[in-house]
Amino acid sequence: MQGIKLLTDEKIDPPRLTAELLLMHALRKERVFLFSHSADPLPELAWIHYGRYLHERIAGKPVQYITGHQEFFTRNFKVQPGVLIPRPETEHLIEYTLNLPKPIGVIADAGVGSGAICVTLAAELRQPVIGLDLSPTALEVARQNAAEHKANVHFIQSNWLSALRPNSLDLLVSNPPYIALTDKPTLQREVRDHEPDLALFAGDDGQDAYRILEQQARQVLKPGCRILLEIGALSTRDLFSNWNEIEVQNDLSGRPCLLTAVLPEGRAE
Ligand code: GLN
Numbered sequence: 001m002q003g004i005k006l007l008t009d010e011k012i013d014p015p016r017l018t019a020e021l022l023l024m025h026a027l028r029k030e031r032v033f034l035f036s037h038s039a040d041p042l043p044e045l046a047w048i049h050y051g052r053y054l055h056e057r058i059a060g061k062p063v064q065y066i067t068g069h070q071e072f073f074t075r076n077f078k079v080q081p082g083v084l085i086p087r088p089e090t091e092h093l094i095e096y097t098l099n100l101p102k103p104i105g106v107i108a109d110a111g112v113g114s115g116a117i118c119v120t121l122a123a124e125l126r127q128p129v130i131g132l133d134l135s136p137t138a139l140e141v142a143r144q145n146a147a148e149h150k151a152n153v154h155f156i157q158s159n160w161l162s163a164l165r166p167n168s169l170d171l172l173v174s175n176p177p178y179i180a181l182t183d184k185p186t187l188q189r190e191v192r193d194h195e196p197d198l199a200l201f202a203g204d205d206g207q208d209a210y211r212i213l214e215q216q217a218r219q220v221l222k223p224g225c226r227i228l229l230e231i232g233a234l235s236t237r238d239l240f241s242n243w244n245e246i247e248v249q250n251d252l253s254g255r256p257c258l259l260t261a262v263l264p265e266g267r268a269e
Pocket of ligand 1: 116
């Protein structure tokens with residue numbers, strides 16, 4: 001395939017998979033079609049689309065923003081510029097939640113992005129979930145994903161947890177932004193130049209969102225209830241030193257990826 005050579009020459013990794021995904025999208029067909037029709041000439045319109053997609057990818061646009069979707073926990077999620085592309089490491093948060101004792105009660109997801117977390121939890125647990133985000137684009141995309149997967153998510157535009165009533169949640173989950181602004185120059189251009197700053201960066205040390213969530217969660221979580229957060233660094237644990245049952249889990253490469261803690265009962269307001 002000419003596309004593979006072009007992508008290889010332009011140092012786009014992985015070239016074969018990228019070419020296949022873009023070609024499938026140009027043809028509006030599934031992978032199996034590529035293999036069963038590999039000898040067929042490409043229709044002219046598909047050539048035009050394919051050429052444009054290759055050009056966009058070489059210019060730095062992530063494949064998922066070109067094809068418009070990303071798989072997460074076996075479901076297909078619509079994505080577009082303005083929402084974070086769901087990452088496989090966020091599936092740890094899903095698995096942890098699915099293993100909690102049932103029924104869980106009132107669950108909220110802070111910063112829904114594409115809706116990967118809230119839609120997956122609502123669909124897997126077959127219960128309503130509250131989805132909060134500040135971004136109208138994120139809320140719109142997440143709403144479409146919830147409808148697509150028949151997930152019962154109640155979306156609210158909110159600056160973190162400010163729209164929630166005190167003492168109203170049994171579980172708060174979030175994959176907040178956790179990249180330090182000072183690390184911006186070191187990021188891959190696909191991420192830095194194409195994914196939303198609001199979803200990536202959290203102040204000079206990358207901890208701003210956790211600071212806000214820790215404070216607000218004290219108000220909106222019921223005492224004895226749990227917060228569950230994707231994290232990027234062990235230092236986030238220090239913010240939760242007054243909480244109970246703090247636990248940090250590492251991913252397969254040994255990096256901290258998940259923090260959970262329980263709000264003490266009988267706290268002073
Ligand atoms: N909750 C969404 C996800 O995990 C968005 C997270 C974000 O924008 N930081 O994909």
